[in-house]
Amino acid sequence: MADTFKFELVSPERLLVSETVTEVVIPAMLGEMTVLPNHAPVMTTIKPGLVTVKFASGETHKYVVFGGFADIVQSGCTLLAESASAADDITPDDLQKRIDAARSEIQEGNHHHEHLTKLEKHLYELTNLHEVLVAA
Template sequence: MATFELELVSPEKLLLSRPVEMVIIPAAEGDMGVLPGHVPMIVTLRGGVISVRENGQETERMFVRGGFAEVGPTRVTVLADTAVPVANLSRAEAERLIETAERDYQAAAANDTPEKREAAMNHLLAMRAMKDAAQAA
């Protein structure tokens, strides 16, 4: 089967760099499947799970809090704000982060600019996606 090069990078390190058959990324507009030969584009990521497929099966699941992906016909580069293997997520930690994010959003909704409110809401949604991913692991 045809492959393309996938690189997943977080601020701390290069997490993944190898040929894969398919990747599903949590684009801001919705989950996006990428196969070899995909049209070039740059997309914003929302909090969610990146799913990697090799040899006809899912081989990796990584939670990302957000970031960007550059998609091309032979390469996909994901620049993630934060990336954690789904198996390493903690539901209890995600619930704690949701509580903090909810407080931050309430404070932003009362006092801040629309941009800061949107950023606070995006963070809250990402933490909820983290909890969902932790439950599914």
């Protein structure tokens, strides 16, 4: 049997995953990051994107996250998401609503330059995620 580690995906609403896995691909802020057993300890921020989980059983499942943090240690990985769902439960319309809300917030103005830059980056990430899900 391949080496495994414990993976947990937690959102404020619920614990989505708490399983033994062989690999997890997370949307780290600087790009996709593959977590394997015995990974060096890392803590990273997560951008909106897909998390791909390969379970010890051989099954692969995808989840959509909307930001958060991942804490990776040799024995496991915990992803604390601002919001998360199984990818099959997210529709393009759900994402479009988030995109529209981000656009409205940008257009409201009265933002400090740094906050506006973060909002624009968030909008860009949501738009990319929308394209990935529509293409799937």
